[in-house]
Amino acid sequence: MIDHLRQMAIFARVVDLGSFRAAAKDVGLAPSRISETVSELEEFLGVTLLYRSTRKIALTSEGRIFYNRVVDMLRSAEAGLNDLNALSLEPVGALRVSIPAFMASGPISNAIGEFARRHPNVAFSVAYTDNRVGLIEDGFDLNIRVGWLDDSSMMSRKLGQGQRTLVAGTRYAEQRALPRRPSDMEDWDWIRFKNRPDTTKFTTLDGQTESVTGNAQIEADSIEAVYHFATQNLGATTLPSFLADRGVEAGHFVRLLPDWHLRPLGIFAVWSDTSRRESLTLMFVRFLAAQDLC
CATH class of the missing domain: 1.10.10.10 (Winged helix-like DNA-binding domain superfamily/Winged helix DNA-binding domain)
Structure with a gap:
C-alpha cells in the first residue's frame, strides 16, 4: 500500500x-x-x-x-x-526560494540566514536571478518579486517597498548641462534594466508628472550589470536606492533631479495555494513580514 x-x-x-x-x-x-x-x-x-x-x-x-x-x-x-x-517546537522541511539577484547581499538574504540559524532543521535552496521565474513550472515554494503584481492566481503578501534613485556616472554628468526636469534628459544616454519599461515616469511633491525615454545604447537583464555600466560613465540610469547610495559614496555617481521622484516598487512574497509545504512557507513569509526589508 x-x-x-x-x-x-x-x-x-x-x-x-x-x-x-x-x-x-x-x-x-x-x-x-x-x-x-x-x-x-x-x-x-x-x-x-x-x-x-x-x-x-x-x-x-x-x-x-x-x-x-x-x-x-x-x-x-x-x-x-x-x-x-x-x-512542534522546531519546524522541519525544505524550501526552494527565488530572489532578485540584486538582493543577494541585502536584507532578504540576511533574513534567510537568521531563519536558518533559528531553525536548523529547515533547509533552503535559493536561486538568485533578476529574470522572472515561475512557481509551479520552475519548482519553487516561494518567489520574492520586486514590482507590482499582475498574477492574481497566486497567494501574495507585501513585505515592503523599495525606493529608486536616478543617477549618472560622475564624469558623464560633468560633461552635460545639469538637468532641471526629466525632459532635459531626452538627449542623454541611458542604461536600461531589461525588465522595466523603456519610459521612466517622474513626479514632484506638488503633483507634476513628466516622463522621459531617452536613448539606450546598453540594455542588461542584471541590475548589478546596470550598476557596473553606470560606473563606466556610459550614461544615466535608475537604480535601487541602496545601490545608488553605494555608488554615490564611492564617488562613482551623482544624483540627478532631486526634486523629482520615481514610483517605489513593491517587494512581495508570492506562493501557490497548492504548495505541499504550506505551513513552512507561511511561517517563513510571516517571519519575512516582521523584518525591516527596506
Missing part, C-alpha cells in the same frame, strides 16, 4: 505541473522514472489515467475522477503534517 501511495502522489504532481519533466524536477527523479511510476499505477488500477502525446498530457475521464480523490487524500495528509508542524 505504501508504494501505491507514493505512486498516487507522483501522479498528482504530474497533473499539477503539467508534464513528466516538471514533476521529475520537482521530486528529484528522472523523467523516465516518473513515467514508469504512473504506468505502474495504471497497471495496478487496470485503467488509463493520462492521455500522453509528445507535447502534452491530459486526464482521461477515469483519471479525472481518480485525481480528485488523490488530491483530497494528499490535502488531508498535508493538513495533518501542518497541524503537527504547527505544534
Whole structure:
C-alpha cells in the first residue's frame, strides 16, 4: 500500500505541473522514472489515467475522477503534517526560494540566514536571478518579486517597498548641462534594466508628472550589470536606492533631479495555494513580514 501511495502522489504532481519533466524536477527523479511510476499505477488500477502525446498530457475521464480523490487524500495528509508542524517546537522541511539577484547581499538574504540559524532543521535552496521565474513550472515554494503584481492566481503578501534613485556616472554628468526636469534628459544616454519599461515616469511633491525615454545604447537583464555600466560613465540610469547610495559614496555617481521622484516598487512574497509545504512557507513569509526589508 505504501508504494501505491507514493505512486498516487507522483501522479498528482504530474497533473499539477503539467508534464513528466516538471514533476521529475520537482521530486528529484528522472523523467523516465516518473513515467514508469504512473504506468505502474495504471497497471495496478487496470485503467488509463493520462492521455500522453509528445507535447502534452491530459486526464482521461477515469483519471479525472481518480485525481480528485488523490488530491483530497494528499490535502488531508498535508493538513495533518501542518497541524503537527504547527505544534512542534522546531519546524522541519525544505524550501526552494527565488530572489532578485540584486538582493543577494541585502536584507532578504540576511533574513534567510537568521531563519536558518533559528531553525536548523529547515533547509533552503535559493536561486538568485533578476529574470522572472515561475512557481509551479520552475519548482519553487516561494518567489520574492520586486514590482507590482499582475498574477492574481497566486497567494501574495507585501513585505515592503523599495525606493529608486536616478543617477549618472560622475564624469558623464560633468560633461552635460545639469538637468532641471526629466525632459532635459531626452538627449542623454541611458542604461536600461531589461525588465522595466523603456519610459521612466517622474513626479514632484506638488503633483507634476513628466516622463522621459531617452536613448539606450546598453540594455542588461542584471541590475548589478546596470550598476557596473553606470560606473563606466556610459550614461544615466535608475537604480535601487541602496545601490545608488553605494555608488554615490564611492564617488562613482551623482544624483540627478532631486526634486523629482520615481514610483517605489513593491517587494512581495508570492506562493501557490497548492504548495505541499504550506505551513513552512507561511511561517517563513510571516517571519519575512516582521523584518525591516527596506
